[in-house]
Amino acid sequence: MTVDDRAENPSRTTGERDDTAGPAAELSRRRLLGTVGAAGAGGLALGAVGGVAGHAAAQPEPGAGLASVGRTEVPFGGEHQPGITTPMQARGHLVAFDLAPGAGRKEAAALLRRWSATARRLMAGRPAGDSTITLDAGPSSLTVTVGFGRSFFGRTGLEKQRPFALDPLPAFSSDRLDAKRSEGDLWVQIGADDALVAFDALRTLQRDAGDAARVRWQMNGFNRTPGATEQPMTTRNLMGQVDGTNNPKESEPDFRKRIFVPANAADGSSDPAWMAGGSYAVVRRIRMLLDDWEKLSQTAQEKVIGRRKSDGAPLTGGSETTEPKLDAFDAEGKPVIPADAHARISRPDQNGGAAMLRRPFSFHDGYDEDGVPDAGLLFICWQADPMRGFVPVQRKLDRGDALSAFIRHESSGLFAVPGGARSGEYVGQRLLES
Ligand SMILES: C=CC1=C(C)c2cc3[nH]c(cc4nc(cc5[nH]c(cc1n2)c(C)c5CCC(=O)O)C(CCC(=O)O)=C4C)c(C)c3C=C
Numbered sequence: 001m002t003v004d005d006r007a008e009n010p011s012r013t014t015g016e017r018d019d020t021a022g023p024a025a026e027l028s029r030r031r032l033l034g035t036v037g038a039a040g041a042g043g044l045a046l047g048a049v050g051g052v053a054g055h056a057a058a059q060p061e062p063g064a065g066l067a068s069v070g071r072t073e074v075p076f077g078g079e080h081q082p083g084i085t086t087p088m089q090a091r092g093h094l095v096a097f098d099l100a101p102g103a104g105r106k107e108a109a110a111l112l113r114r115w116s117a118t119a120r121r122l123m124a125g126r127p128a129g130d131s132t133i134t135l136d137a138g139p140s141s142l143t144v145t146v147g148f149g150r151s152f153f154g155r156t157g158l159e160k161q162r163p164f165a166l167d168p169l170p171a172f173s174s175d176r177l178d179a180k181r182s183e184g185d186l187w188v189q190i191g192a193d194d195a196l197v198a199f200d201a202l203r204t205l206q207r208d209a210g211d212a213a214r215v216r217w218q219m220n221g222f223n224r225t226p227g228a229t230e231q232p233m234t235t236r237n238l239m240g241q242v243d244g245t246n247n248p249k250e251s252e253p254d255f256r257k258r259i260f261v262p263a264n265a266a267d268g269s270s271d272p273a274w275m276a277g278g279s280y281a282v283v284r285r286i287r288m289l290l291d292d293w294e295k296l297s298q299t300a301q302e303k304v305i306g307r308r309k310s311d312g313a314p315l316t317g318g319s320e321t322t323e324p325k326l327d328a329f330d331a332e333g334k335p336v337i338p339a340d341a342h343a344r345i346s347r348p349d350q351n352g353g354a355a356m357l358r359r360p361f362s363f364h365d366g367y368d369e370d371g372v373p374d375a376g377l378l379f380i381c382w383q384a385d386p387m388r389g390f391v392p393v394q395r396k397l398d399r400g401d402a403l404s405a406f407i408r409h410e411s412s413g414l415f416a417v418p419g420g421a422r423s424g425e426y427v428g429q430r431l432l433e434s
């Protein structure tokens, strides 16, 4: 998708009206952006509203001259939370919180109310609080997504409302998990196409937590900057592979069923009513053993995945979107796509139909003392039921994925992400006020 496509995509540019904004909405950056954006296109440099004299008049208007990357807005409200089907953003922060000692359901509800108000404002390109970090940045496709970990329900006395889907994930033999960087009462995913906008949201939400919750762990990630390529291209990961090709597509008939909890229990869901329109996120910090990986020849690397590095096409030929021929053999009688190739054994048709929407960020947290990069994938996958998404696929990968020798799962989290907030509602209200 080009920048212009993104700006024209209604899901990216039309926000629902913020009913918490009040008269300040008159001067909201979002509305200024519309005017100033148009003026900017004509080459007009605007002064302060009302022609304020002196130094202030020389300052550019907030939002002046924004390009479509900065202008693009994702709606906060809706059937689903943002940040699930939103196109991947350039910058991401993941942060887990634990409720503070003594904080319970009442404090959690107040916190979710504060976070929702902040997210609504920031995602619309309006300041929340006194920060000036993003005054000239625009919404930049900011999304804030909030989820509940298993431990949240005990802390708030809501155990009867805890979904079975939050039962702990099974242990996998290749797990090397750090408990301190895993799980958490609450999880927030922040994504934006501008690093300052993403940081500002992270900092503001953390300040909003006040005495109610403390940061348990926090991770930073990135992806290709939208607009950097003219063709809409699937992103690459830090191993250099095209990654995301065979994700379920929103246009597929079973997409919603696979990714989202149905809107009512009559649709065969065992989920509590408050999860209607929600999804489950599995979050894994997966370190890439890049020194080992880069010792492999390109041909060997391609066999590990089963796809070409250059364009992501299957080893049996065609283009990125060509269906792989799983039963093709080479002159020596070996499968062209090896039996343990990652992209072969992770397919739904090899796992009883198990499917998930992968929406990761890459990470790089510097180098270890021995010069080894601490880099990899903040793997985030979304599904209506982790037992019919992540778990069976990871079980299969754990038993015999050629990629396993080059990656290490270092932390894990499973979070129930409720449906999107309706107008005037805060995220999680249907749980906290049930
Ligand atoms: C348990 C789920 C998965 C984990 C963990 C995982 C880690 C992981 N994957 C790559 C790179 C690629 N994965 C690709 C495809 C792919 N991977 C999974 C699941 C997990 N991956 C699925 C379900 C699929 C799609 C299979 C299909 O339907 O065809 C690919 C190929 C291109 C693509 O379709 O995206 C690559 C490349 C890495 C580097 C990694 C851990 C660091």
Ligand SMILES: [Fe+2]
Pocket: 342, 346
């Ligand atoms: Fe994968």
